[in-house]
Amino acid sequence: MGVCIYVDGNFYTDKEKATISVYDHGFLYGDGIFEGIRAYNGRIFKLKEHIKRLYQSAVSILLTIPLAPAKIEELVIETCRRTGEKDIYIRLVVSRGKGDLGLDPRKCPKPTIIIIADKITLYPPEKYQNGVSVITSSIRRNRPDTLTAQVKSLNYLNNILAKVETYRYGADEAIMLNDEGYVSEATADNIFIIKNSNKLYTPPAYLGILEGITRGCVMELASKMGYTVIEEPFTTHDIFTAEECFLTGTGAELIPVIEIDERIIGDGKPGKHFKKLLAGYQELTRSEGVPIC
Numbered sequence: 001m002g003v004c005i006y007v008d009g010n011f012y013t014d015k016e017k018a019t020i021s022v023y024d025h026g027f028l029y030g031d032g033i034f035e036g037i038r039a040y041n042g043r044i045f046k047l048k049e050h051i052k053r054l055y056q057s058a059v060s061i062l063l064t065i066p067l068a069p070a071k072i073e074e075l076v077i078e079t080c081r082r083t084g085e086k087d088i089y090i091r092l093v094v095s096r097g098k099g100d101l102g103l104d105p106r107k108c109p110k111p112t113i114i115i116i117a118d119k120i121t122l123y124p125p126e127k128y129q130n131g132v133s134v135i136t137s138s139i140r141r142n143r144p145d146t147l148t149a150q151v152k153s154l155n156y157l158n159n160i161l162a163k164v165e166t167y168r169y170g171a172d173e174a175i176m177l178n179d180e181g182y183v184s185e186a187t188a189d190n191i192f193i194i195k196n197s198n199k200l201y202t203p204p205a206y207l208g209i210l211e212g213i214t215r216g217c218v219m220e221l222a223s224k225m226g227y228t229v230i231e232e233p234f235t236t237h238d239i240f241t242a243e244e245c246f247l248t249g250t251g252a253e254l255i256p257v258i259e260i261d262e263r264i265i266g267d268g269k270p271g272k273h274f275k276k277l278l279a280g281y282q283e284l285t286r287s288e289g290v291p292i293c
């Protein structure tokens, strides 16, 4: 299995050799941003969209990426090419860079750029067939006036604590609420519910969520398929009483949710709308993307 890692100008195929300084503020403070991208059958899916979001996250945290978007795109493609693989998970990270032990970002003259081209498995294959069970986490998603969830930052500790909570309950995933108690998203995925057969609901960005690229894809796909897509706040009660529920993310793709907080959703099996949307999404990942070589 081929792996390639780019770190500040160098490519490594030996994982152990790809290292950064312990003074890097990405490591010391979570001061940085990232993207998770996938390549399917030799093509990088939604590469431009991911790079655009990376630059938007950078603007938000006042980090100037020292390379142009086209150059980052080229480096992502080159890192993938060097793996010799066709199905790849790419982690693109830009941190504030090496500084001293204080917080001051002005002490970090050069951002660190890392591109990891490897594989990922988020849930075991049977979960895609049978669905996952989720809990509502006691950990709230960030308020928009703190570090907004719209920034894909290196600060994932809230999400990790929510994930830890799931294991205590023997569940697979956690749904996080915003500070007002509305459903925001899962720990690394967006959430959708289906009601009244053809209405697809997902929380709006202003509630404090990451505007997922898979989410955008599914919304567009669903509209084309004739669903009414509604971005509207909803509560856990709406999930309890939904016909179907599923999560979306680059890593997880689309995964059905069959149980939340001991309530069975619908008939407790992945629903027909989910299956239709999943097939549509898989068709897109098979037919689109930037070629690796």
Ligand code: PXG
Binding pocket: 036, 120, 122, 185, 186, 187, 188, 189, 190, 209, 210, 211, 212, 213, 214, 215, 248, 249, 250, 251, 252
């Ligand atoms: N919400 C959050 C909080 C996320 O971190 C998504 C939604 C889905 O976004 P995309 O653009 O991927 O549809 C994410 C995705 C992974 C992984 O391994 C993904 C994320 C974070 C950590 C791991 O897929 N972000």
